[in-house]
Amino acid sequence: KQEVTQIPAALSVPEGENLVLNCSFTDSAIYNLQWFRQDPGKGLTSLLLIQSSQREQTSGRLNASLDKSSGRSTLYIAASQPGDSATYLCAVPGSGNTPLVFGKGTRLSVIA
Amino acid sequence: DVKVTQSSRYLVKRTGEKVFLECVQDMDHENMFWYRQDPGLGLRLIYFSYDVKMKEKGDIPEGYSVSREKKERFSLILESASTNQTSMYLCASSLSGGDGYTFGSGTRLTVV
Numbered sequence: 572k573q574e575v576t577q578i579p580a581a582l583s584v585p586e587g588e589n590l591v592l593n594c595s596f597t598d599s600a601i602y603n604l605q606w607f608r609q610d611p612g613k614g615l616t617s618l619l620l621i622q623s624s625q626r627e628q629t630s631g632r633l634n635a636s637l638d639k640s641s642g643r644s645t646l647y648i649a650a651s652q653p654g655d656s657a658t659y660l661c662a663v664p665g666s667g668n669t670p671l672v673f674g675k676g677t678r679l680s681v682i683a
Numbered sequence: 684d685v686k687v688t689q690s691s692r693y694l695v696k697r698t699g700e701k702v703f704l705e706c707v708q709d710m711d712h713e714n715m716f717w718y719r720q721d722p723g724l725g726l727r728l729i730y731f732s733y734d735v736k737m738k739e740k741g742d743i744p745e746g747y748s749v750s751r752e753k754k755e756r757f758s759l760i761l762e763s764a765s766t767n768q769t770s771m772y773l774c775a776s777s778l779s780g781g782d783g784y785t786f787g788s789g790t791r792l793t794v795v
Contacts (some may be wrong), residue, residue: 620783
Protein backbone atom coordinates (compact mmCIF):
# COMPACT_ATOMS: atom_id res chain seq x y z
CA LYS A 572 0.00 0.00 0.00
CA GLN A 573 1.35 3.41 -0.96
CA GLU A 574 2.56 5.53 1.93
CA VAL A 575 3.77 9.12 1.69
CA THR A 576 6.00 10.78 4.27
CA GLN A 577 6.88 14.45 4.45
CA ILE A 578 9.79 15.82 6.43
CA PRO A 579 9.94 18.11 8.33
CA ALA A 580 6.43 18.36 9.76
CA ALA A 581 6.98 22.04 10.49
CA LEU A 582 9.57 24.60 9.50
CA SER A 583 10.15 28.21 10.48
CA VAL A 584 12.58 30.36 8.49
CA PRO A 585 13.43 34.07 8.20
CA GLU A 586 12.30 35.90 5.09
CA GLY A 587 14.67 35.60 2.14
CA GLU A 588 15.97 32.12 2.91
CA ASN A 589 15.98 29.32 0.35
CA LEU A 590 14.41 26.13 1.66
CA VAL A 591 13.75 22.52 0.75
CA LEU A 592 10.74 20.40 1.63
CA ASN A 593 11.04 16.63 1.36
CA CYS A 594 8.59 13.95 0.29
CA SER A 595 9.14 10.19 0.10
CA PHE A 596 6.82 7.43 -1.11
CA THR A 597 6.99 3.65 -0.82
CA ASP A 598 5.65 2.44 -4.20
CA SER A 599 7.73 3.92 -7.03
CA ALA A 600 5.38 2.67 -9.79
CA ILE A 601 3.77 6.11 -10.10
CA TYR A 602 2.84 8.07 -13.23
CA ASN A 603 3.03 11.50 -11.59
CA LEU A 604 3.53 13.44 -8.38
CA GLN A 605 1.73 16.61 -7.36
CA TRP A 606 2.62 19.32 -4.86
CA PHE A 607 -0.14 21.39 -3.27
CA ARG A 608 -0.38 24.39 -0.99
CA GLN A 609 -3.09 24.76 1.67
CA ASP A 610 -3.83 27.92 3.61
CA PRO A 611 -5.57 27.54 6.99
CA GLY A 612 -9.22 26.53 6.60
CA LYS A 613 -9.02 26.51 2.81
CA GLY A 614 -8.90 23.97 0.01
CA LEU A 615 -5.79 22.73 -1.78
CA THR A 616 -4.12 24.74 -4.53
CA SER A 617 -2.01 22.82 -7.04
CA LEU A 618 1.54 24.12 -7.31
CA LEU A 619 3.36 21.68 -9.54
CA LEU A 620 2.62 18.41 -11.34
CA ILE A 621 5.58 16.23 -12.35
CA GLN A 622 5.01 13.38 -14.78
CA SER A 623 7.01 10.19 -14.20
CA SER A 624 9.06 10.85 -17.33
CA GLN A 625 10.20 14.23 -15.99
CA ARG A 626 12.86 14.93 -13.41
CA GLU A 627 11.74 18.41 -12.41
CA GLN A 628 9.23 21.19 -12.89
CA THR A 629 9.56 24.90 -12.20
CA SER A 630 7.04 27.63 -11.53
CA GLY A 631 8.38 31.01 -10.52
CA ARG A 632 10.34 30.62 -7.27
CA LEU A 633 9.27 26.99 -6.92
CA ASN A 634 11.17 24.00 -8.25
CA ALA A 635 10.12 20.41 -7.70
CA SER A 636 12.27 17.39 -8.48
CA LEU A 637 11.33 13.74 -8.76
CA ASP A 638 13.52 10.66 -8.34
CA LYS A 639 11.21 7.73 -8.95
CA SER A 640 13.80 5.05 -8.39
CA SER A 641 14.54 6.23 -4.87
CA GLY A 642 10.93 7.21 -4.11
CA ARG A 643 11.73 10.84 -3.36
CA SER A 644 10.70 14.34 -4.34
CA THR A 645 11.82 17.74 -3.13
CA LEU A 646 10.15 21.13 -3.33
CA TYR A 647 12.63 23.99 -3.41
CA ILE A 648 11.40 27.48 -2.56
CA ALA A 649 13.77 30.30 -3.41
CA ALA A 650 13.90 33.62 -1.59
CA SER A 651 11.04 32.81 0.77
CA GLN A 652 8.43 35.46 1.61
CA PRO A 653 5.88 35.75 4.44
CA GLY A 654 3.17 35.05 1.86
CA ASP A 655 4.67 31.57 1.38
CA SER A 656 3.52 30.65 4.89
CA ALA A 657 1.14 27.69 4.45
CA THR A 658 1.04 23.91 4.60
CA TYR A 659 2.64 22.13 1.65
CA LEU A 660 1.33 18.71 0.68
CA CYS A 661 2.83 16.07 -1.56
CA ALA A 662 0.63 13.45 -3.27
CA VAL A 663 1.19 10.43 -5.50
CA PRO A 664 -1.16 7.82 -6.98
CA GLY A 665 -1.89 4.83 -4.80
CA SER A 666 -0.61 1.36 -5.61
CA GLY A 667 -2.15 0.13 -8.85
CA ASN A 668 -2.69 3.73 -9.94
CA THR A 669 -5.57 4.33 -7.59
CA PRO A 670 -6.46 7.88 -6.45
CA LEU A 671 -3.91 10.19 -4.89
CA VAL A 672 -2.42 9.37 -1.52
CA PHE A 673 -1.27 12.38 0.50
CA GLY A 674 1.49 13.06 2.94
CA LYS A 675 0.56 14.86 6.15
CA GLY A 676 2.25 18.02 4.97
CA THR A 677 4.94 20.44 6.04
CA ARG A 678 3.70 23.56 7.83
CA LEU A 679 5.92 26.46 6.75
CA SER A 680 6.21 29.78 8.55
CA VAL A 681 8.26 32.54 6.96
CA ILE A 682 9.06 35.26 9.46
CA ALA A 683 9.42 38.86 8.26
CA ASP B 684 -9.08 27.40 -15.29
CA VAL B 685 -11.03 24.45 -13.99
CA LYS B 686 -13.31 25.35 -11.19
CA VAL B 687 -14.53 22.91 -8.56
CA THR B 688 -17.34 24.36 -6.49
CA GLN B 689 -18.48 23.01 -3.15
CA SER B 690 -21.88 24.38 -2.27
CA SER B 691 -21.22 25.21 1.38
CA ARG B 692 -18.10 26.49 3.17
CA TYR B 693 -19.49 25.84 6.65
CA LEU B 694 -22.27 23.52 7.72
CA VAL B 695 -23.67 22.62 11.14
CA LYS B 696 -25.93 19.59 11.40
CA ARG B 697 -27.49 17.56 14.18
CA THR B 698 -26.68 13.95 14.98
CA GLY B 699 -28.87 11.61 12.95
CA GLU B 700 -29.62 14.07 10.16
CA LYS B 701 -29.13 13.08 6.52
CA VAL B 702 -26.53 15.44 5.05
CA PHE B 703 -25.79 16.20 1.41
CA LEU B 704 -22.48 17.74 0.35
CA GLU B 705 -22.52 18.92 -3.23
CA CYS B 706 -19.58 19.29 -5.61
CA VAL B 707 -19.71 20.62 -9.17
CA GLN B 708 -16.89 20.94 -11.70
CA ASP B 709 -17.11 22.96 -14.89
CA MET B 710 -14.50 21.42 -17.22
CA ASP B 711 -15.92 18.08 -18.28
CA HIS B 712 -13.57 16.08 -16.05
CA GLU B 713 -14.05 12.32 -16.02
CA ASN B 714 -12.86 11.70 -12.48
CA MET B 715 -14.17 13.05 -9.19
CA PHE B 716 -13.14 12.39 -5.59
CA TRP B 717 -14.20 13.00 -2.01
CA TYR B 718 -11.63 13.25 0.80
CA ARG B 719 -11.91 14.21 4.42
CA GLN B 720 -9.14 15.97 6.30
CA ASP B 721 -8.55 15.71 10.04
CA PRO B 722 -5.71 17.02 12.19
CA GLY B 723 -3.00 14.42 12.58
CA LEU B 724 -4.62 12.07 10.05
CA GLY B 725 -4.19 14.08 6.86
CA LEU B 726 -6.40 13.57 3.81
CA ARG B 727 -8.22 10.28 3.54
CA LEU B 728 -10.17 9.07 0.50
CA ILE B 729 -13.88 8.40 1.05
CA TYR B 730 -15.27 7.65 -2.43
CA PHE B 731 -14.34 8.29 -6.02
CA SER B 732 -15.88 8.04 -9.47
CA TYR B 733 -14.27 7.54 -12.87
CA ASP B 734 -17.48 7.96 -14.86
CA VAL B 735 -21.11 8.93 -14.60
CA LYS B 736 -23.12 6.51 -12.46
CA MET B 737 -19.90 4.78 -11.44
CA LYS B 738 -18.58 4.85 -7.88
CA GLU B 739 -15.81 3.15 -5.98
CA LYS B 740 -15.14 2.94 -2.26
CA GLY B 741 -12.04 4.61 -0.94
CA ASP B 742 -10.26 3.93 2.31
CA ILE B 743 -12.99 5.11 4.71
CA PRO B 744 -16.44 4.69 3.08
CA GLU B 745 -18.32 3.60 6.20
CA GLY B 746 -21.21 5.93 7.01
CA TYR B 747 -21.09 7.59 3.60
CA SER B 748 -22.59 7.10 0.15
CA VAL B 749 -22.26 9.03 -3.09
CA SER B 750 -24.26 9.91 -6.17
CA ARG B 751 -23.08 10.83 -9.63
CA GLU B 752 -26.08 11.22 -11.91
CA LYS B 753 -24.40 13.81 -14.12
CA LYS B 754 -20.78 14.07 -15.14
CA GLU B 755 -20.23 17.46 -13.55
CA ARG B 756 -21.79 16.72 -10.15
CA PHE B 757 -20.61 14.37 -7.40
CA SER B 758 -22.57 14.36 -4.16
CA LEU B 759 -21.45 12.96 -0.82
CA ILE B 760 -24.22 11.73 1.46
CA LEU B 761 -23.99 11.16 5.18
CA GLU B 762 -26.91 8.82 5.78
CA SER B 763 -27.15 9.51 9.51
CA ALA B 764 -24.64 12.11 10.65
CA SER B 765 -22.55 11.35 13.71
CA THR B 766 -20.18 13.51 15.73
CA ASN B 767 -17.17 11.56 14.44
CA GLN B 768 -18.00 12.83 10.96
CA THR B 769 -17.16 16.37 12.03
CA SER B 770 -14.38 17.22 9.60
CA MET B 771 -13.21 19.22 6.59
CA TYR B 772 -14.55 17.65 3.39
CA LEU B 773 -12.67 18.23 0.17
CA CYS B 774 -13.88 17.47 -3.36
CA ALA B 775 -11.51 17.16 -6.32
CA SER B 776 -11.65 16.37 -10.02
CA SER B 777 -9.21 15.37 -12.75
CA LEU B 778 -9.51 15.05 -16.51
CA SER B 779 -8.26 11.47 -16.67
CA GLY B 780 -5.59 9.20 -15.23
CA GLY B 781 -2.23 10.92 -15.21
CA ASP B 782 -3.66 14.41 -14.95
CA GLY B 783 -3.43 16.67 -11.93
CA TYR B 784 -6.22 17.11 -9.44
CA THR B 785 -8.13 20.35 -8.89
CA PHE B 786 -9.69 20.83 -5.49
CA GLY B 787 -12.67 22.79 -4.27
CA SER B 788 -12.46 25.20 -1.35
CA GLY B 789 -13.74 22.62 1.14
CA THR B 790 -16.75 22.26 3.43
CA ARG B 791 -16.20 22.44 7.17
CA LEU B 792 -18.92 20.21 8.63
CA THR B 793 -19.72 20.21 12.31
CA VAL B 794 -22.11 17.57 13.67
CA VAL B 795 -23.56 18.42 17.09
